[in-house]
Amino acid sequence: MLTQTGPRSMGSLPRGRHRVTFHRMTDASFPDDGSGYPRDLRGYGATPPDPQWPGGAKLALSFVLNYEEGGENTVLNGDKGSELYLHEVPGGSPVIGERNRSVETQFDYGARAGVWRVMRLFAQQGFHFTVYGVGRALELNPPVARAFAEAGHEVASHAWRWIDYHSMDEAQEAAEIVRCVETIERLTGTRPVGWYTGRFSPRTRRLVARHGGFLYDSDSYDDDLPHYVQVEGKPVLVIPYTLDNNDMKFAVPPGFGDPDGFERHLRDAFDLLLEEGRAGSPKMMSVGLHCRLVGRPGRARALQRFLAHVAAHRDEVWVTTRAAIARHWWQHHPPA
Ligand SMILES: [Zn+2]
Numbered sequence: 001m002l003t004q005t006g007p008r009s010m011g012s013l014p015r016g017r018h019r020v021t022f023h024r025m026t027d028a029s030f031p032d033d034g035s036g037y038p039r040d041l042r043g044y045g046a047t048p049p050d051p052q053w054p055g056g057a058k059l060a061l062s063f064v065l066n067y068e069e070g071g072e073n074t075v076l077n078g079d080k081g082s083e084l085y086l087h088e089v090p091g092g093s094p095v096i097g098e099r100n101r102s103v104e105t106q107f108d109y110g111a112r113a114g115v116w117r118v119m120r121l122f123a124q125q126g127f128h129f130t131v132y133g134v135g136r137a138l139e140l141n142p143p144v145a146r147a148f149a150e151a152g153h154e155v156a157s158h159a160w161r162w163i164d165y166h167s168m169d170e171a172q173e174a175a176e177i178v179r180c181v182e183t184i185e186r187l188t189g190t191r192p193v194g195w196y197t198g199r200f201s202p203r204t205r206r207l208v209a210r211h212g213g214f215l216y217d218s219d220s221y222d223d224d225l226p227h228y229v230q231v232e233g234k235p236v237l238v239i240p241y242t243l244d245n246n247d248m249k250f251a252v253p254p255g256f257g258d259p260d261g262f263e264r265h266l267r268d269a270f271d272l273l274l275e276e277g278r279a280g281s282p283k284m285m286s287v288g289l290h291c292r293l294v295g296r297p298g299r300a301r302a303l304q305r306f307l308a309h310v311a312a313h314r315d316e317v318w319v320t321t322r323a324a325i326a327r328h329w330w331q332h333h334p335p336a
Helices: 102-123 135-139 142-150 171-190 204-211 260-279 297-311 322-332
Strands: 060-068 129-133 153-156 229-231 235-236 283-290 316-320
Touching: 060 102, 060 260, 060 322, 102 142, 102 283, 102 297, 129 135, 129 142, 135 171, 142 171, 142 283, 142 316, 153 171, 153 229, 171 204, 204 229, 204 235, 235 322, 260 283, 260 322
Parallel strands: 060 129, 060 283, 060 316, 129 153
Antiparallel strands: 229 235
């Protein structure tokens, strides 16, 4: 049984203040637009809109730092076994029924050392990023949550746990959305306005929209520009994320074998999109980072070089948070 979560006080947010009525949900497709084939394969097509980025920028660049450490699979969180994904040894199988201290300490590194190194590199260039914050992970490291807020970074919701939500019971998933939002607000002083689960369920987008109070949903990889989808008759702004400009590919085969490859991939994506922007069709670029992966010094060096490359183009590029991009889009490209 779902309970009314009620209207949220969200100040000037364009949505989330309406009364929310819950219906008993049936099996949900993603996104369910009633067309019989609920995928948009056409998008903006050959003529994407001019995003009119602030200051005439030719590219909007959004760095995302995933903060997940401690929220992954472990018997300490009541899970069946140890974490399988995004650490130094891809493949293999989880240890069932007991702790895997090798994997745990690889995650611990991100929370203890990696996060601070990444923050220093961004501070050196004066760039802000969006944190995809796993609620459980932030709860286990409040000083990091405070540091994100004090440095002016955006902390968005990366779900309560860093797990696969595909088969989670609907009521539990709805409750975990509430818990994640409340935890981030308590730890950072600001309500999150962005959502990204990652391994989302067929129900996630609808549950997030029903919860309300969000400016954007990033559970999508489908475009170089934000766009709207309809969820139960209301517009939801999708800000697509990326799994290619992403240090996760150091930990999945076939991925980046060395930091130079990672840096070159980011630089090529950046340069090509910047060219498109100069030619009259500005885009948005996302870069995904993880404290335990790019926070390791050998990879951090490559990130440092890429940040310097970006800084050399400061006059043409809007380096910003996803919340700022979302506010720009709602204001300058309101839903039809
Ligand atoms: Zn993530």
